[in-house]
Amino acid sequence: MNVPPEKMLAMYRMMNLIRRFELRASELFRDGRFPGWIHVCVGQEASVTGACFALRPDDYICPTHRGHGQSLAKGIPPERMMAELFGKKTGTNLGRGGSMHLCDMEKGILCGVAILGDGLPMAAGAAMSAKLAGNGRVALGFFGEGASNEGIVHETMNLAALWDLPVVFFCESNQYAELSHRSAHLKVDTVAARAAGYGMPGVTVDGNDVLEVLQATSDAVGRARSGKGPTLIESVTCRLHGHYEGDPQVYRVPGDIDEWRKKDPIARLEEKLMKEGVLDAKSKETVIGEVDRTIAFAVEFAEKSPYPAPEEALELVYA
Ligand SMILES: Cc1ncc(C[n+]2csc(CCOP(=O)(O)OP(=O)(O)O)c2C)c(N)n1
DSSP, X not given: XXXXXXXXXXXXXXXXXXXXXXXXXXXXXXXXXXXXXXXXXXXXXXXXXXXXXTSOTTSEEXXXXXXXXXXXXXXXXXXXXXXXXXXXXXXXXXXXXXXXXXXXXXXXXOOOOOSTTTHHHHHHHHHXXXXXXXXXXOEEEEEETTGXXXXXXXXXXXXXXXXXXXXXXXXXXXXXXXXXEGGGTOOSSOGGGGXXXXXXXXXXXXXXXXXXXXXXXXXXXXXXXXXXXXXXXXXXOOOOSOSSTTOOOTTSOXXXXXXXXXXXXXXXXXXXXXXXXXXXXHHHHHHHHHHHHHHHHHHHHHHHSOOOOGGGTTXXXXX
């Protein structure tokens, strides 16, 4: 795929932003600086970046419980997301949603859903609205290989294919579902193989190669936008942290982290950009410095922001 150097650099910056945001969020969480629970996506930066960089700003995504990287790649302001993790009023969900329910309608980020698979009917619904409105928008629903076994996933894929909805089903196959390796719950070798059962194309890509992910997602988005219906993409990657921060990970296949670190998505893109003269030591330092300042600002913004007032607790409650 012929990707202009500016776009490759923007993806490189985004992948570094995601990695460094997640590592900082992990530290802050372990220090007890914000409440709740977080699931980070360290190792999956190419998957989420390649997927979202294939979309238009007015397209939709439906994030999962592991949605920080998905949302950053779609343009959520880092400081508003950090404030949301802190439960502050300046957060994207006014401090009411937290890590697993990130939402930013201006950026087309429909609310993250922690109930496995339930983001996909939302994505299909958004796609249906786009189809009826004729506005050319596409919706991309993220899910994991664990969620792929949920009934709602099959129902949604069947109907979306039948109705040729402009939706992309994007599976981040990160090897583990909570404490189970994929071999413990999947008989098929690839989740993408299931696409044939619904009458849509299914592709498996190297989820640690951002350009391969970008190419596959661009193809799927192009199909969707031209009225040809959905595609199932399986992006094979690995989460390098636990299911949640603090997870002792006793279930891991021995040595797998070392093996996957050799395929680190950021290092791979960096090597390519250096080889092609798009990046050098100096410009790398500039990118990293800028990313670190963005994150430092996000943390400061979150810390200085107020909590919602107790008397606001029942505002925006509809049921
Ligand atoms: C319907 C439902 N069942 C079980 C859970 C508990 N649960 C939360 S995350 C998770 C594993 C998810 O694995 P996967 O879909 O592969 O996503 P990943 O965490 O790897 O990103 C489970 C079983 C849930 N949230 N929703």
